[in-house]
Amino acid sequence: MEQIREAKRISSESYFVQDKYYNNSYFFLNKEKGVLGIVSEYGNMGYVLDCTCKDFKDILIGIDPYYMLSKLKKPVFDLKGTVKNLREWILETRKENNCTKEQALEIWEMIEEIEQEGIEDEGYIFKFFNDNRFLIEEFECDFFCDVVSFLIAKKWTEHDKFFINYIWKSFIDLLKEEKGLVNE
Incomplete structure (x- = not known):
């Protein structure tokens, strides 16, 4: 053929x-x-x-x-925008009582760590949250990876x-x- x-x-x-x-x-x-x-x-x-x-x-x-x-x-990964989106998301999640105060605090600390390390790789964000899924299993959101994907900000260089x-x-x-x- x-x-x-x-x-x-x-x-x-x-x-x-x-x-x-x-x-x-x-x-x-x-x-x-x-x-x-x-x-x-x-x-x-x-x-x-x-x-x-x-x-x-x-x-x-x-x-x-x-x-x-x-x-x-x-577009490329935007760390600053992603951190902002993640923070807004965890605040909203806590406000809606979809997680405990302790869970929200742990996630907030993870977000701060990502920001402080200056991670410029969206794959790292997925891996980081996936490796720490045990912290968030009680969240009502069954599709956390989809949520994280949605929260990852992009920008033009x-x-x-x-x-x-x-x-x-x-x-x-x-x-x-x-x-x-x-x-x-």
Whole structure:
């Protein structure tokens, strides 16, 4: 049985953006298939949007930049936001009488330890709480791992923000210029 159905050369348009730090970003666009590839100092990214019914460039021009960023990359773990979320959660859990004062205190101390150690790994948060599940077995929440997953905060790196606010914007400006939309 043949493993490859088709292999052929296709055409794509190429765009180049260089920032003030001389970091290069190359954008490769196949508008017929809705394919975008990016090779840059800010990461190598790609996205396929099967959009044969509409002009791919129009879609890229109109798309929310941070929505597009979420399609190209994933945000990173945010320790400060996670600690805040965990603290709010344990306070709410205690307020609703879903744990004892002693359980809440132990969990609070675990959260403080995570904060003091400056852990920047969401996997560690899962492992830490999973290893200490005996402290929380009496909680009414049967899906603690789901709760912890929900409480883990994410954020965009400064590189990601720079990319989407400047590099992506410049790429979109090139597309707008091509389509005669420079004054929008």
